[in-house]
Amino acid sequence: MTVTVRPVQDNEFFTWLDLYAGYGDFYESPVTDEKALLVWSWISDPGNELEAYFAVDDEGLPIGLAHVREFARPLDGSKGLYLDDLFVAPGARGTGAGSALLDALREAAKERGLSVVRWITAKDNATARRLYDRFAEKTSWVTYDLVP
Amino acid sequence: MSIEVRPVRDGDFFAWLDVYAKYAEFYNTQLTDQKALLLWSWLTDADHEESGYVAVDGERVLGLAHVREFARPLEGDRGLFLDDLFVVDEERGRGVGAALIQKARSLAEERGLGVVQWITAQDNTTAQKLYDDVASRTSWVTYEIDLTKARASGQGGEPADSADSSGGQSATGDAEAAHTTAGRG
Numbered sequence: 001m002t003v004t005v006r007p008v009q010d011n012e013f014f015t016w017l018d019l020y021a022g023y024g025d026f027y028e029s030p031v032t033d034e035k036a037l038l039v040w041s042w043i044s045d046p047g048n049e050l051e052a053y054f055a056v057d058d059e060g061l062p063i064g065l066a067h068v069r070e071f072a073r074p075l076d077g078s079k080g081l082y083l084d085d086l087f088v089a090p091g092a093r094g095t096g097a098g099s100a101l102l103d104a105l106r107e108a109a110k111e112r113g114l115s116v117v118r119w120i121t122a123k124d125n126a127t128a129r130r131l132y133d134r135f136a137e138k139t140s141w142v143t144y145d146l147v148p
Numbered sequence: 149m150s151i152e153v154r155p156v157r158d159g160d161f162f163a164w165l166d167v168y169a170k171y172a173e174f175y176n177t178q179l180t181d182q183k184a185l186l187l188w189s190w191l192t193d194a195d196h197e198e199s200g201y202v203a204v205d206g207e208r209v210l211g212l213a214h215v216r217e218f219a220r221p222l223e224g225d226r227g228l229f230l231d232d233l234f235v236v237d238e239e240r241g242r243g244v245g246a247a248l249i250q251k252a253r254s255l256a257e258e259r260g261l262g263v264v265q266w267i268t269a270q271d272n273t274t275a276q277k278l279y280d281d282v283a284s285r286t287s288w289v290t291y292e293i294d295l296t297k298a299r300a301s302g303q304g305g306e307p308a309d310s311a312d313s314s315g316g317q318s319a320t321g322d323a324e325a326a327h328t329t330a331g332r333g
Contacts, residue, residue: 027222035158035224042219050219068222070199072190074214074231075175076182078296084221106293115296120288131291136291142268143290146249146283148256148264 001058001095005066008052010044012062016052019065022075023087027122029076053104055088055097066101073115081109083107083119086128098128102135151210151244153251156191156200163209164188164202171212171234175269187214198231201251203244211235213248215255220262223283228256230266233275 008016017036024031031039042050055064067085083105088097102117109117116137120143121128132138156164165184172179190213191200203211214232221324230252235244264283268275279285280299 024222029222031222032224038224039221042221048219050294069219071218071229072196072216072231073197074187074190075172075177077186079259082218084219102293106295109293110295115294117293117295118290120290123287123289132291136293139290139292140270141290142270143265143267143286143288144279144283145286146253146256146264148252148261 003055003057003063003095003097003100005053005055006007007067008043008054012054013040016040016054016065018044019054019087019089020085022089023065023085024050025049026087039067047084050084053101055090055100058060063095064097064101066105067075068105070112070114076115078115079112080116081105081112081114083117086119087091093127099130099135102131106135150249151203151205151242153201153203153213153247156202156212158192160202160209160232161188163207164191164212165233167209167212167234167236168232171232174234201248203235203248205239209236210239211248213252215252217261218261223262225262226259227263227265228252228261230264233266235255243311244258245275246282249278249282 017031017040020036020039021031039050042048043052049069051068053066053068054062055066057063063086065087066080066083068083069132070079071082073080086098086101088095088101106117119136121132129138167187168184168187171178187198190196190198197216199215201213201215202209203213212232212234213230215228215230218229219228220227222226230249233245233248235248249264256264266279268279276285
């Protein structure tokens with residue numbers, strides 16, 4: 001199967017929601033209607049930093065999804081690309097959709113002159129981490145959260 | 149003596165630079181004039197996402213924090229990322245770091261942000277003592293594709309086969325990847 005990657009279009013809300021809801025279920029963080037509409041408003045606003053990409057199969061069917069945004073890296077004096085969400089439909093695992101998305105994002109970041117593609121994942125997400133280990137370096141950064 | 153945390157302002161450049169240079173040194177990063185000026189232009193541009201705060205005692209700059217808001221799609225909200233936090237050596241132990249983090253926290257509160265988040269080096273145990281008091285250590289694993297390294301070593305689109313966890317080992321990974329390219333040529 002040949003998988004290609006392209007930006008999500010304005011009229012693809014329901015296709016996008018289908019994939020994003022699956023992702024939300026995986027992380028046990030349900031995508032409510034309110035949340036879906038908010039995130040969609042970010043994606044469809046060219047002035048908003050968030051961008052969305054589909055991986056599509058031979059027939060043009062979206063089988064994977066990625067959300068990214070550029071971010072400033074002060075100490076490095078550069079900008080990077082942050083991968084917020086990456087998801088492949090359960091029925092399309094093993095088709096190379098995840099690789100295709102990471103590959104496209106790396107190339108896009110390179111073209112834009114960004115210095116890094118960065119993302120986080122759950123420690124126990126072994127399946128995803130096998131893929132990530134092929135593309136990227138596991139860092140030893142410790143992440144802290146403070147809920148105000 | 150009292151500690152006040154306030155946004156950086158125009159006249160702060162040299163005092164800020166002094167502290168920021170020490171921070172860069174701590175992280176073994178070279179702070180060129182060009183980089184310093186670029187960052188200062190970000191901090192003083194109201195339209196740029198990065199903002200800077202300094203902890204001061206009168207005229208003296210004791211520490212600094214750089215923050216920016218970020219989108220959190222899955223949570224459906226925004227957060228505040230603490231990119232840089234530093235307290236000069238001689239002012240450690242008097243609550244400067246805590247005051248800077250407290251500032252980030254109140255900014256997040258005022259703006260209705262869902263989290264203040266930051267990363268730190270695994271071996272930065274001094275800082276982690278403070279962080280463990282005020283925040284929760286998560287178990288997220290961070291992955292990075294370093295594009296500057298790929299450019300510097302003349303690598304094409306192929307990802308390296310192995311990903312190593314420490315900086316020392318990743319140098320070996322690069323050498324292997326370069327060897328593969330040479331072999332193909």
